Amino acid sequence: MIRVGIYGATGYTGFELIKLLQCHPHVQISFATARSAAGKRLSDEFPTLIDLPIIAPEAADPATVDVAFCCLPHGASAPTVMQALAAGARVIDLSADFRLRDPADYERWYNAPHPAPEMLDQAVYGMPELYREHIRDARLVANPGCYPTSVILPLHPLARAGLLADPVVIVDSKSGVSGAGRSLSLKTHFGETHETFSAYNIGRKHRHIAEMDQETGARIIFSPHLLPVFRGILSTIYVTLKPGVELAAVRAAYDIFADEPFTHLLPDGRLPELRYVVNTNLCVIGIQPVDVDAGRYIIVAVEDNLLKGASGQALQNMNVMCGFDETMALT
Numbered sequence: 001m002i003r004v005g006i007y008g009a010t011g012y013t014g015f016e017l018i019k020l021l022q023c024h025p026h027v028q029i030s031f032a033t034a035r036s037a038a039g040k041r042l043s044d045e046f047p048t049l050i051d052l053p054i055i056a057p058e059a060a061d062p063a064t065v066d067v068a069f070c071c072l073p074h075g076a077s078a079p080t081v082m083q084a085l086a087a088g089a090r091v092i093d094l095s096a097d098f099r100l101r102d103p104a105d106y107e108r109w110y111n112a113p114h115p116a117p118e119m120l121d122q123a124v125y126g127m128p129e130l131y132r133e134h135i136r137d138a139r140l141v142a143n144p145g146c147y148p149t150s151v152i153l154p155l156h157p158l159a160r161a162g163l164l165a166d167p168v169v170i171v172d173s174k175s176g177v178s179g180a181g182r183s184l185s186l187k188t189h190f191g192e193t194h195e196t197f198s199a200y201n202i203g204r205k206h207r208h209i210a211e212m213d214q215e216t217g218a219r220i221i222f223s224p225h226l227l228p229v230f231r232g233i234l235s236t237i238y239v240t241l242k243p244g245v246e247l248a249a250v251r252a253a254y255d256i257f258a259d260e261p262f263t264h265l266l267p268d269g270r271l272p273e274l275r276y277v278v279n280t281n282l283c284v285i286g287i288q289p290v291d292v293d294a295g296r297y298i299i300v301a302v303e304d305n306l307l308k309g310a311s312g313q314a315l316q317n318m319n320v321m322c323g324f325d326e327t328m329a330l331t
């Protein structure tokens, strides 16, 4: 049995993690933190199978756990991560604080100097499909962002196979509202999102561009959209491959995912939909040739932002780190 602690247990990713962990046969949740709900119980916030007191972050003792999950906003997460590491816990950080390898990139995209640059070379980007062997022994796993997961997984095979002719890749992503977290904000409340559809931060503005560029080697032009659903991301990716690359060769690049439990390529002619993946830890990918002579293809990928895009991938990472079956409590 391993003991885990959850910082930020009352947020969307924290609650999703609790729902998953309560079904894990080898996990005991030792503490759950939040500031505003401190003093209540988890069952006061959500109907959960397990019930725990919610404690203030300062009251949590990371020395009592094997793995700490930090489901906190970026900036707030790094000091907690450092404290948990110092106490001997292994850490899975769902925030962006340790995803970028270059502290200058963090400062540029997050408008503040990195709070712990000395830890960046020890943090492993937590995408098992790319870094499984490094994740196994990592003390600190930087869980990827939700949009980036839906872009890096479908682009990585093409970049790795050297098929991209143009490093500029246009990505058009649509996310459910839960991607913005549970805190109240004018942009994401029901009246502002229901029965409408909007783009925001388009071009080279969204912070997630930094990790997409870092992990794909491409230069991403990114148009995020707010979809009037609670969960799910669909990313449409416009790539220019080497002229004349046939569909069979493009598909062959995705053979690296053949044994992956959660990342799947659809058969020819099929495109993925959100309903295929919502409430699962899957990322499902479809390929559409547009002009093979010119190397133009469109790739479509879907995931649940709260699962493969956040807490599901975090649990997948924990399973890898602890030597459990990678799919445990995720299927």
Ligand SMILES: NC(=O)c1ccc[n+]([C@@H]2O[C@H](COP(=O)([O-])OP(=O)(O)OC[C@H]3O[C@@H](n4cnc5c(N)ncnc54)[C@H](OP(=O)(O)O)[C@@H]3O)[C@@H](O)[C@H]2O)c1
Residues within 6 Å of the ligand: 007, 008, 009, 010, 011, 012, 013, 014, 033, 034, 035, 036, 037, 057, 070, 071, 072, 073, 074, 076, 094, 095, 096, 144, 145, 146, 178, 179, 180, 181, 182, 183, 305, 306, 309, 310
């Ligand atoms: N939502 C997604 O789809 C998604 C996907 C991938 C990654 N992420 C990342 O995962 C992290 C958590 O996201 P979320 O959507 O779960 O956020 P959320 O719904 O806003 O929840 C944040 C949690 O952290 C606590 N918290 C907030 N500020 C804090 C602080 N300064 N110190 C201590 N605790 C604090 C909140 O409760 P109190 O305010 O009461 O303390 C709450 O429990 C973020 O870094 C986010 O970018 C989110």
